[in-house]
Amino acid sequence: MGPFPSPCFVSILGGPAENLTPVLCPFCGVIRHAPCPLPLRMVRPEVYMHVSKLFFWTAGFLIAGALTCSLWFLRSHGFSAREKPVWYEAYAARHLRRLSSEPGARSLKNPVAATPLAIAEGRDHFADHCAACHGNNGSGKTEMNAGLYPPAPDMRQASTQELTDGELFYIIRNGIRFTGMPGWGGEDEDNWKLVGFIRHLPKLSAKEIELMQEINHLEE
Numbered sequence: 001m002g003p004f005p006s007p008c009f010v011s012i013l014g015g016p017a018e019n020l021t022p023v024l025c026p027f028c029g030v031i032r033h034a035p036c037p038l039p040l041r042m043v044r045p046e047v048y049m050h051v052s053k054l055f056f057w058t059a060g061f062l063i064a065g066a067l068t069c070s071l072w073f074l075r076s077h078g079f080s081a082r083e084k085p086v087w088y089e090a091y092a093a094r095h096l097r098r099l100s101s102e103p104g105a106r107s108l109k110n111p112v113a114a115t116p117l118a119i120a121e122g123r124d125h126f127a128d129h130c131a132a133c134h135g136n137n138g139s140g141k142t143e144m145n146a147g148l149y150p151p152a153p154d155m156r157q158a159s160t161q162e163l164t165d166g167e168l169f170y171i172i173r174n175g176i177r178f179t180g181m182p183g184w185g186g187e188d189e190d191n192w193k194l195v196g197f198i199r200h201l202p203k204l205s206a207k208e209i210e211l212m213q214e215i216n217h218l219e220e
């Protein structure tokens with residue numbers, strides 16, 4: 001049984017040290033009297049060493065190449081808030097956001113009943129505070145939103161409507177970090193009415209949009 005002084009994967013994975021071929025560990029450079037766990041165990045140590053060096057150099061070149069390309073892309077391209085995020089960026093951001101919300105917030109239910117009065121109150125509040133970015137109809141087609149990165153989504157769509165009451169409430173109260181969405185703080189009851197109004201967005205009537213336009217004079 002040969003001595004195995006340092007933690008070397010060859011000796012750790014190599015099993016019992018009988019019938020051994022000498023193997024040069026590619027990491028620590030020490031000759032081990034242990035079977036090499038890689039398929040290369042049958043080849044001569046010099047060849048094994050050669051192949052593993054080749055592997056590490058190739059990997060090194062690929063990583064360096066990828067880094068150079070990304071740097072080149074960033075320098076020649078720059079960042080503009082007027083662009084639209086690519087799908088995987090939007091996907092990652094949404095999932096990170098979910099991770100960052102308060103535990104328990106997701107399961108909260110809107111305690112304010114969706115009466116016509118509550119929805120109308122939410123609507124006026126939305127027209128006043130939210131429509132500049134989100135649009136009266138929630139589409140996000142506003143001048144301000146065109147320059148935001150990430151932009152406010154069309155809140156009539158499933159991606160917003162499928163958020164729980166609690167998630168919407170949490171977003172309105174706390175905002176979304178690193179985006180244009182401010183945390184409004186505010187009274188809980190007012191925020192719940194906003195949640196009720198966001199749920200109502202897909203069914204918004206032309207008359208309701210007119211009433212909002214009287215408040216904010218926005219086009220949509």
Ligand code: HEC
Pocket residue numbers: 093097126129130131132133134148150151152153155159160161163168171172176179180181182184194198
């Ligand atoms: C200054 C612009 C701005 C204002 C004003 C604003 N928002 Fe937002 N809001 C955003 C942006 C940008 C996002 C998207 C953030 C992201 O991508 O995570 C957003 C996202 C949201 C979302 C999450 C939607 C989803 O599907 O991810 C809700 C809900 C929301 N806003 C509600 C409101 C309410 C209610 C108000 C008014 C009280 C308001 N916002 C005011 C910019 C704004």
